[in-house]
Amino acid sequence: MEGTEFGGGAAKMGSNGTINLSPTLKAADLSGHVHHLPCCVKFTGPSDVSHYFKPRPSGFEIDGLAVEESFFRGRKLQGVTVPLPDGYSGFILGKKSTIKDKAKKTAGRGKARPTSSDSENSWETLAKCGNMTFWNHDSLPSQDDACMRLFHFFAVAKAPQAAVVDHQCILEIRPMVYLVEASE
Amino acid sequence: MTSDGGLPKWASGPCIMGIDEAGRGPVLGPMVYGCLYCALSFRETLSTLNFADSKTLKEEKREELFESLKANGSIGWAVDVIDPRELSAKMLKKCKINLNEISHDSAIGLVTRVLNMGVLLTEVFVDTVGDADKYSAKLSERFPSIKFVVAKKADSLYPVVSGASIVAKVTRDRALRNWNFDESAENMHRNFGSGYPGDPETKAWLEHHKHSVFGFPTLVRFSWGTCTTYFKDTVEVLWESDSALDENGSANKNGKRQLKLSSLGFTGYKRNSEEIESSGKGRCKFFQARKLEQLTQF
Numbered sequence: 220m221e222g223t224e225f226g227g228g229a230a231k232m233g234s235n236g237t238i239n240l241s242p243t244l245k246a247a248d249l250s251g252h253v254h255h256l257p258c259c260v261k262f263t264g265p266s267d268v269s270h271y272f273k274p275r276p277s278g279f280e281i282d283g284l285a286v287e288e289s290f291f292r293g294r295k296l297q298g299v300t301v302p303l304p305d306g307y308s309g310f311i312l313g314k315k316s317t318i319k320d321k322a323k324k325t326a327g328r329g330k331a332r333p334t335s336s337d338s339e340n341s342w343e344t345l346a347k348c349g350n351m352t353f354w355n356h357d358s359l360p361s362q363d364d365a366c367m368r369l370f371h372f373f374a375v376a377k378a379p380q381a382a383v384v385d386h387q388c389i390l391e392i393r394p395m396v397y398l399v400e401a402s403e
Numbered sequence: 404m405t406s407d408g409g410l411p412k413w414a415s416g417p418c419i420m421g422i423d424e425a426g427r428g429p430v431l432g433p434m435v436y437g438c439l440y441c442a443l444s445f446r447e448t449l450s451t452l453n454f455a456d457s458k459t460l461k462e463e464k465r466e467e468l469f470e471s472l473k474a475n476g477s478i479g480w481a482v483d484v485i486d487p488r489e490l491s492a493k494m495l496k497k498c499k500i501n502l503n504e505i506s507h508d509s510a511i512g513l514v515t516r517v518l519n520m521g522v523l524l525t526e527v528f529v530d531t532v533g534d535a536d537k538y539s540a541k542l543s544e545r546f547p548s549i550k551f552v553v554a555k556k557a558d559s560l561y562p563v564v565s566g567a568s569i570v571a572k573v574t575r576d577r578a579l580r581n582w583n584f585d586e587s588a589e590n591m592h593r594n595f596g597s598g599y600p601g602d603p604e605t606k607a608w609l610e611h612h613k614h615s616v617f618g619f620p621t622l623v624r625f626s627w628g629t630c631t632t633y634f635k636d637t638v639e640v641l642w643e644s645d646s647a648l649d650e651n652g653s654a655n656k657n658g659k660r661q662l663k664l665s666s667l668g669f670t671g672y673k674r675n676s677e678e679i680e681s682s683g684k685g686r687c688k689f690f691q692a693r694k695l696e697q698l699t700q701f
Contacts (some may be wrong), residue, residue: 262616262638270588271617290585292618292640293491293625356642357497365694372695 236340240310249311250349251300255366256291257356274298274352281360289354298354304373309348315341410521411476413442417525420517421563422510425457425571427502427532429598430605430627432579434490436483436509437571439563440522445477446563454565456558457572469573472566480567481516482574483509487624488585494626497643503533507541514546526550528564530557586620600629609633 254272274289277297284299303309353366361367420440427434441449452472457465472478485505493500510529518524527546531538531553539553554560558568579598584591591612596604609629612620615637623630690696 257643259641260616260638261640266616267588267614271586271614271620273585290488290492290621293495293621293623293630294642295488295492295496365692368693369695371689372693375689 236342238312238342239315240344246344247346248348249309249346251352253309253311253348253351254298255351255353257296257354258291258294282362284360286360287352291354294356296354296356297359298352299360300350300352301367301370302350303348304370307373309351310344311346311348312342313345315343411479413445413477414440414479414520414522416523417443418522419443419446419526419528419563420514420522420524421528421530421557421561421565421567422513423457423530423558423564423568423571424506424509425568425575426598427506428600429624430600430609430629431487431595431598431623432582433487433575434485434505434509435571435575435578436485436506436513437480437567437569437574438482438513438517439472439478439480439566439570440517440524441478441563443525448477449566450562452562452566454562454569456556456565457568459559460569462576465569465573465576468569472569478566479517479522480570481513482570483513484574484578485509488621491621491623491625494624506532507538511542511545514542514549518546524549526552528557528561529553530564530568531555582622584620584622588614588620591620600627613637 252268254268272289272291274287277286277288279286281299284301287298287300289296289298353360353364355364418440419442420438422436422438425435425437426432452468452475454468454472460468472480490502490505493505494502514524514527524546525548527542527549529538529542529551532555535553535555539551542551542553543549552561557564559565579595580593582593592608594604595608596602596606598605600606609619609623610633612623613633618625618634618637619630686696
């Protein structure tokens with residue numbers, strides 16, 4: 220149970236592995252570049268996001284947030300960029316690459332990532348972000364969207380935290396279709 | 404885009420108008436609706452101007468005729484350029500709008516625009532691909548003061564529609580020729596061919612501009628059936644609006660449970676062979692509504 224301070228050191232997840240939340244020197248700030256799409260893209264890996272995904276201001280606001288529009292696979296998307304609450308940070312994690320994983324990566328590009336059981340369950344911070352853009356298909360973003368309501372959890376999580384000092388919360392947003400720009 | 408300058412005197416007398424479209428069939432680029440109007444008394448003269456169905460004319464001839472009609476003070480014109488992004492988006496909405504509906508709306512928009520300019524339209528000739536009677540009834544209901552003549556091949560039957568077809572076709576060709584890609588990827592080019600799915604040049608362009616994740620540049624109409632043949636070897640993307648497709652889908656180990664989730668638009672990665680994604684059953688409402696799930700394994 221070493222280094223349980225949130226935002227630094229290694230956080231332990233159950234007894235299955237570790238997540239290193241201290242960003243390495245190369246960890247980029249991806250604020251403004253983390254997109255949550257309303258679809259499932261069956262691909263994990265680098266892609267030319269900034270060349271193809273071009274959000275534009277729509278000219279109107281919802282709850283003080285500027286609505287943007289963009290297109291993906293012919294669908295019109297409308298989204299808002301939501302700053303993460305004070306004291307919270309977004310982490311883009313990647314499985315710590317072991318030699319075995321590296322061999323796998325080159326062999327099976329584009330396949331689903333390896334299941335946790337077949338390699339050491341150890342994660343490292345590749346990048347951080349201070350905001351996220353949530354996109355809707357066909358409907359305007361609203362505070363009632365499940366994605367926007369995720370943030371309610373922080374307040375709820377705080378309550379037991381006050382009682383159990385050692386407790387910490389990591390929120391993994393799972394409808395996980397992120398478009399994150401490839402570094403290279 | 405419309406003919407500029409103030410409203411000519413003849414426009415307050417009875418006028419006729421033709422409406423035609425260009426670029427309905429192609430898999431890429433905008434669809435353009437064009438109209439041409441003139442005084443009813445100019446009808447005879449119009450038929451001497453050699454306007455013919457734009458498809459039967461060579462490109463240079465069309466350009467020449469377009470320039471001459473623009474310069475002609477007895478003729479007015481307007482166009483509605485429907486962006487391929489808009490076409491794809493409307494046809495792929497959760498509640499899909501078909502091409503006929505988009506076409507009708509565009510024609511109605513043109514009539515409204517010309518009427519609002521103060522042109523006294525009494526008779527409007529419209530070319531159609533779909534059912535002429537229904538379309539005519541729809542237009543007449545919307546504009547009771549106008550007599551509508553809706554016909555297939557109207558572009559070769561009525562000079563005023565032939566003129567409109569030239570306006571539409573030249574506008575579409577120019578839009579495509581000067582197309583500015585949204586994308587900034589390298590090695591993109593504008594040798595689109597005709598844009599029709601069967602054209603070898605168009606096929607080559609599509610093949611060259613295919614992207615495994617993004618599909619195509621936004622110039623392409625993703626809603627066209629042609630695209631699916633190119634998407635066979637690209638990354639699969641699932642949408643809530645397409646969930647009907649999943650219902651007949653195969654490879655659905657978890658049966659109903661999985662189906663429900665994919666219809667919500669979120670299918671996670673397999674964490675192990677058993678657990679794909681929770682249905683939220685038995686979870687507190689607070690978490691269900693927010694699509695939150697406790698993870699025992701990261």
